[in-house]
Amino acid sequence: MNAPVLTVEARELALAGMGASRLRKEDARFIQGKGNYVDDIKMPGMLHMDIVRSPIAHGRIVKINKEAALAIPGVHAVLTADDLKPLPPWPSLVYTPC
Amino acid sequence: MTKKLITVSVNGKKEEKAVEPRTLLIHFLREELNLTGAHIGCETSHCGVCTVDIDGQSVKSCTHLAIQCDGSEVLTVEGLANKGVLHAVQEGFYKEHGLQCGFCTPGMLMRAYRFLQENPSPSEDEIRHGMSGNLCRCTGYQNIIKAVQYAAKKLQEPVAA
């Protein structure tokens, strides 16, 4: 026996929303430029951080020279592995001995 | 290297601010005026997420100094809607799913806004070329094309009195 042929409307009613085209709720903010991405967040006393990476792979870090950076007005801190030593071990998926 | 006073009209509002000559327009908008709609993306003047409208032209605000806008009129995404009514390009992006993460969207909207004034009835090929200064990592561009087509059609409709 063949199934009865439904109208589009009846079929959509039967699906109760599944497969229906939906407009998004979040678009309202994004299309008005109110996305609040990480760089948009401003908090009082907030500092900005940048990461300096090694320019070569598999290098051995002999020395990190912080003095020039710290001398620039507005630079609050230059953090390296030494600054992390007092912290308890970080949870991670791969065990990385410090 | 002292600051200079500039007068810029931003989204119709006159702003008088002292800026360092080296301040990029994108930073002026985001930091000084708290208009964070325009975004910083590639830092190489390619991606277009920083696109705004200056004196009737689409410009990448990351490659433009604020001081160059002294006496100019700047339009950003925050100025597209008119008293709460979305502009046709905004409606198009919403209705046609022209965005996912939304990061490129303000730049896309500002460019589409100006592009449709330059070319009110574009072919698909013309849209692709006209929007080629804006990159998107999410959508694959197909719905962005549809969004611009939607807006083009809507802008051609006679306005209700």
Add this chain to the structure above:
Amino acid sequence: MIPPRFDYHAPKTVGEAVALLGQWGSDAKLLAGGHSLLPMMKLRFAQPAHLIDINRIPELRGIREEGGTIVIGAMTVENELISSPILQAKVPLLCEAAKLIADPQVRNRGTIGGDIAHGDPGNDHPALSLVIEASFVLEGPKGRRTVAADGFFLGTYMTQLEENEVMCEIRVPAFAHGTGYAYEKLKRKTGDWATAGCAVVIRKNGDQVSHVRIGLTNVAPTALRAEEAEAALLNKPFNAANVQAAAAAAIAICNPAEDLRGDIEYKTAMAGEMVKRALNKAWALCA
């Protein structure tokens, strides 16, 4: 990605700009469209103490016809080249080629003068200038002088433009009736510099090539005029064998830098391919 501090000047005349260049010398850079200079300053590859913004000098803008010469203001932006009725009629190669430069936003700011004066081998207008036989009007403290495009480009970021000079005009002879032209630019994506680019201007006399100029983009420290390639075609029939000979002659002078766009072998081969495509496309337009 913030430029270092600098002093900013916005002269209203060429004379003022020249005076500022004289005053600050090598500490100063001219700001035209800014889409070469500002990215360099953001990366701190360029750190001029003084920026001389020449965007507010009206006499550097505009396109006009003077007899058989088209005069293009150095501050004419790429989009203005594309839409210029004078250029579309008299030097259509510039309109077609400008569409291949950067993207719509950048074309609202990037200028023909800046593209030429910067001396970047990746820029397109140098090779175009060579084939359209352009000359450049430069103004310095002693007044104006005109320099032909041929010989203007000396090396990477080096041209005949002196430190105390401002490029004012690009002067181009109007194309003769029936001139064929093409610019073939291989690029990875919109907005990229050429992997290899070839500009051609050509005229015919029956089946023979009566005039040909071939220019190459981004396959050497400067744009190149491929004179040997031109000789392979001039006063000869335009056929596949001669086109192939021209391409081979062009390949012989290529000296590209290896980068992410390709190695030397690839770029050189692509230059040959662009030469062939440009010649064929230009010839098809010849009348």
